[in-house]
Amino acid sequence: MKTYRLALIGFGSVGRGLVQIIQERGAALAQQTGAQLQVVAVATQRHGSVYHAAGLQPAALLAAAGTQLSTLAADHHNWDTERIITAGNADIIVECSPTNLQTGEPATGYIQAALRSGRHVVTANKGPVALHYAALAALARAQRVTLGVEGTVMGGTPALRLGSELLQGAGISACAGILNGTTNYMLTRMEAGATYPAALAEAQALGYAEADPAGDVEGHDAACKLVIIANTLMGRTLRLQDVAVQGITQLTPAAMAAAASAGERWKLVATVDAHAAQVRPQRLALTHPLAAVSGITNAITFSTAGLGDVTLVGPGAGGVATGFALLADILALHRSQTGA
The missing domain is CATH 3.40.50.720 (NAD(P)-binding Rossmann-like Domain)
Known part of the structure; x- marks a missing residue:
């Protein structure tokens, strides 16, 4: 012992x-x-x-x-x-x-x-x-x-350990993920019909969002996590200012409805590869692995040379x-x- x-x-x-x-x-x-x-x-x-x-x-x-x-x-x-x-x-x-x-x-x-x-x-x-x-x-x-x-x-959810130990030999070339539970919860509620202010108020009442939610809803929290992933798993030397960031504050009920009618779903997706890093809302087809991730759950897809895409889903906060x-x-x- x-x-x-x-x-x-x-x-x-x-x-x-x-x-x-x-x-x-x-x-x-x-x-x-x-x-x-x-x-x-x-x-x-x-x-x-x-x-x-x-x-x-x-x-x-x-x-x-x-x-x-x-x-x-x-x-x-x-x-x-x-x-x-x-x-x-x-x-x-x-x-x-x-x-x-x-x-x-x-x-x-x-x-x-x-x-x-x-x-x-x-x-x-x-x-x-x-x-x-x-x-x-x-x-x-x-x-x-x-x-x-x-x-x-x-x-x-062991994203870094999966990438650094189990997928190291497979060669990670890119990552795409839902890295912020607060915004994912809000988008899930907005898809169900809630307005942005109502979804934010719910998230704050449940303790998912801070009184000042800017770090989450403007995408900075996800950008921070993306920098960590890039620098620890992909050998990058990214800085926060190197990430192009757009949050979810401009998404409207009309935008949510348009995505739904096209068989798509809005998600705040953080992506990084050898050339660029960004956080922005994206419309994903319902068949996309990240599209099914709802509520405060997080997910990440590692694109690898040896195994193709590997997706990990799990609790991202608490x-x-x-x-x-x-x-x-x-x-x-x-x-x-x-x-x-």
């Missing part, structure tokens, strides 16, 4: 999702894999931080979510994030603080500090990976530690779903270290 001590940076839905998985499945995972996961620290922007070298109880952490973490019995409270990263006893830093697509900060600095101090990192934070992946990956290699980024693209992506990266690290 090998124990991995985790320090969580950020304790929103994704961090809580991982802790919930550890609470519900930790014992079974330890028995199945030989990896025991122990949370020793949590750092947040609004609710302080807590560090306990012997480990914190998952149930107590979940009960304290959204409140001041100083209420938990522990060795130390309110250490700053860098101190938790560099002075604590965590083996793995789980970086899931809020995303910043302009600079990637402060998450990029946290990841750099962790890697430089010899800690492994797993993250669901798109900002640092979209903006600084090459530099962060090089730092991880130099420090002989792991940087896991599975959770940055399709939540718990705290627990993305928590499983973080877990997948942790278990991959465990396998690489133990040969399991």
Whole structure:
């Protein structure tokens, strides 16, 4: 049995999702894999931080979510994030603080500090990976530690692992995907007759869309994920500004009806190949693999030289779903270290 001590940076839905998985499945995972996961620290922007070298109880952490973490019995409270990263006893830093697509900060600095101090990192934070992946990956290699980024693209659906491990030999030449669950839900509702404002209000009421939905509906979230896919799987060096982006805000009931009458369906599709990258609404024939993907589900089609097109469909958002992506990266690290 090998124990991995985790320090969580950020304790929103994704961090809580991982802790919930550890609470519900930790014992079974330890028995199945030989990896025991122990949370020793949590750092947040609004609710302080807590560090306990012997480990914190998952149930107590979940009960304290959204409140001041100083209420938990522990060795130390309110250490700053860098101190938790560099002075604590965590083996793995789980970086899931809020995303910043302009600079990637402060998450990029946290990841750099962790890697430089010899800690492994797993993250669901798109900002640092979209903006600084090459530099962060090089730092991880130099420090002989792991940087896991599975959770940055399709939540718990293993798009990056499928592409990097199982399809590597097939030669990926292009990708096309539905990478944003919010807009896919809205388009599904608009196809059923809802107006754009009504579909957006529904998505916000269900927690799928933020109060400011611009990142989703204008296509920037999907563009960010497309950059990550291109740079991690296809050897590209794309920047966000290299992606041509158009969102769904201009789609009207008339446009939805015209597509339906032609046996087609509107989808916000992100595509990349060796020459171009774009995110834009497209009318897809109902027979297209991506056309049947509805609600908040995500999907991606890898075009390969050896296998042709391979399509992966699965949940693309949600705290627990993305928590499983973080877990997948942790278990991959465990396998690489133990040969399991």
